[in-house]
Amino acid sequence: MxxxxxxxxxxxxxxxxxxxxxxxxxxxxxxxxxxxxxxxxxxxxxxxxxxxxxxxxxxxxxxxxxxxxxxxxxxxxxxxxxxxxxxxxxxxxxxxxxxxxxxxxxxxxxxxxxxxxxxxRPDLIPGAGVLTGAPSAADRGDAARAAEILAVTGGLDIGQGCVVAGGLCLAIETLPGTAAMLDFVARTRERRPGGVLMKAPKPGQDRRIDLPAIGPDTVAQAALAGLSGIVWQAGGVLLLDTAATTAAAEDAGLFLWARG
CATH class of the missing domain: 3.40.50.20 (Rossmann fold)
Known part of the structure; x- marks a missing residue:
């Protein structure tokens, strides 16, 4: 062995x-x-x-x-x-x-x-599909915009996440990480809720190391930031505890979507 x-x-x-x-x-x-x-x-x-x-x-x-x-x-x-x-x-x-x-x-x-x-642990990387909830047309538009942003920032080795609401980028993940980014959004955004957290590996990244990850804590932070859901690049992001993360999202009323 x-x-x-x-x-x-x-x-x-x-x-x-x-x-x-x-x-x-x-x-x-x-x-x-x-x-x-x-x-x-x-x-x-x-x-x-x-x-x-x-x-x-x-x-x-x-x-x-x-x-x-x-x-x-x-x-x-x-x-x-x-x-x-x-x-x-x-x-x-x-x-x-x-x-x-x-x-x-x-x-x-x-x-x-x-x-x-x-x-x-191939089970930690889910394939494409919505795990829970139902992304709206606006959410899908925000996800597409977020994917465009990460294709650029990831290529510059800046980060693996961003927050988009109403087509506008509210924050980009930098060295302090996802939690700091979501805390910034929670403290600075307007009261109107909505928007998505998007996570994806950097273009050309060696996927044997430093894949982005999502877990129950991410869901709690996204909920505090007033987001509608979490979306990530299918096959490129670790879901640390599918059952607990899905349950947390359902309790918070957030969708989880592995975007293909």
């Missing part, structure tokens, strides 16, 4: 992935602890981490959970990881997607292939 390492970030996703694996080796970037037990590591000691995984008999790696760029301590680098600094710095200068691509490349150069969450 293939031994898998979970490189974990914050949230419930690492646990959902780990529970589908036999004896996973779970490691979390320092400062971004998941909801399950994990051994902490620092990016400045990436090579020792990779070597320890190989020593454990790990044969593949999956990344799961939310992280942000850590602050690197120049004095914390071990000599071998230090040789990777020029590559890592150049990749980070290209944006988050470039940095993640380089991280995948480094693991695979050491003989550890990286697989996507969908290879382990």
């Amino acid at each position: 293939t031994r898998t390492a979970v490189i974990a970030g914050q949230g419930a996703l690492p646990g959902l992935v780990a529970e589908a694996l036999h004896a996973p080796s779970v490691h979390a970037l320092d400062g971004f602890a998941p909801d399950i037990p994990a051994r902490s590591f620092r990016l400045e000691r990436l090579v020792p981490l990779i070597e320890s995984l190989l020593d454990e008999g790990v044969e593949r790696v999956v990344f799961a959970g939310a992280v942000r760029r850590p602050r690197l301590d120049p004095e914390a680098f071990d000599p071998r990881t230090a040789t990777l600094v020029p590559r890592m710095a150049a990749a980070m200068a290209q944006g988050d997607d470039g940095a993640l691509r380089e991280l995948i490349t480094i693991f695979e150069e050491w003989g550890l292939p990286v697989v996507g969450v969908d290879a382990i």
